[in-house]
Amino acid sequence: ETGVTQTPRHLVMGMTNKKSLKCEQHLGHNAMYWYKQSAKKPLELMFVYNFKEQTENNSVPSRFSPECPNSSHLFLHLHTLQPEDSALYLCASSQEATGGANYGYTFGSGTRLTVV
Amino acid sequence: GNSVTQMEGPVTLSEEAFLTINCTYTATGYPSLFWYVQYPGEGLQLLLKATKADDKGSNKGFEATYRKETTSFHLEKGSVQVSDSAVYFCALNIQGAQKLVFGQGTRLTINP
Numbered sequence: 001e002t003g004v005t006q007t008p009r010h011l012v013m014g015m016t017n018k019k020s021l022k023c024e025q026h027l028g029h030n031a032m033y034w035y036k037q038s039a040k041k042p043l044e045l046m047f048v049y050n051f052k053e054q055t056e057n058n059s060v061p062s063r064f065s066p067e068c069p070n071s072s073h074l075f076l077h078l079h080t081l082q083p084e085d086s087a088l089y090l091c092a093s094s095q096e097a098t099g100g101a102n103y104g105y106t107f108g109s110g111t112r113l114t115v116v
Numbered sequence: 117g118n119s120v121t122q123m124e125g126p127v128t129l130s131e132e133a134f135l136t137i138n139c140t141y142t143a144t145g146y147p148s149l150f151w152y153v154q155y156p157g158e159g160l161q162l163l164l165k166a167t168k169a170d171d172k173g174s175n176k177g178f179e180a181t182y183r184k185e186t187t188s189f190h191l192e193k194g195s196v197q198v199s200d201s202a203v204y205f206c207a208l209n210i211q212g213a214q215k216l217v218f219g220q221g222t223r224l225t226i227n228p
Binding site: 004006031033041042043045048050055056090092104105106107108109110 | 150152157158159160161162165205209214215216218219220221
């Protein structure tokens with residue numbers, strides 16, 4: 001158990017579907033992150049939330065919509081995705097966004113997304 | 117800017133071999149340095165870290181020393197096992213910055 005739980009583990013969706021990824025942590029952390037991991041590409045930071053406020057959007061297309069209702073939960077809402085959006089989506093948390101320098105991140109196991 | 121460069125993979129070794137995975141960095145401030153490991157089908161796990169020059173991080177037989185003079189943080193293990201097969205990521209974070217900067221990852225395969 002990593003302390004960060006992501007659901008579902010696997011998701012197959014059509015390009016016209018709407019789905020959501022969920023991330024939950026009970027580590028008392030105040031910062032949460034979405035990363036995209038594609039084959040043969042470096043990890044791409046998508047969004048940063050610090051104390052429930054979005055503090056970074058790394059030029060992510062609007063078909064990805066994050067939501068952070070509280071410091072323990074983070075969602076990624078998906079709609080009208082493209083096949084190239086197929087990837088492993090990783091959620092992470094840290095004590096606070098600027099605290100990652102000393103404490104590092106705790107990652108979830110990821111959601112393997114396939115867009116057909 | 118801040119960046120991390122890792123040695124190209126994949127790396128394939130026999131069990132009990134000595135492992136080195138090179139990592140060098142470029143940073144505008146004074147970074148903390150990390151190694152993460154990703155086992156098949158899993159997310160990333162923090163393996164070890166070092167927060168200042170000359171610190172040595174160690175865990176599970178792996179170690180890495182923060183070398184400011186060569187801007188490096190190479191990962192080493194004296195005797196690898198099949199269970200060490202995974203992808204290894206070097207990363208840095210600048211104090212006050214909001215995000216970890218990752219290298220591209222190095223896939224390690226250990227054969228029995």
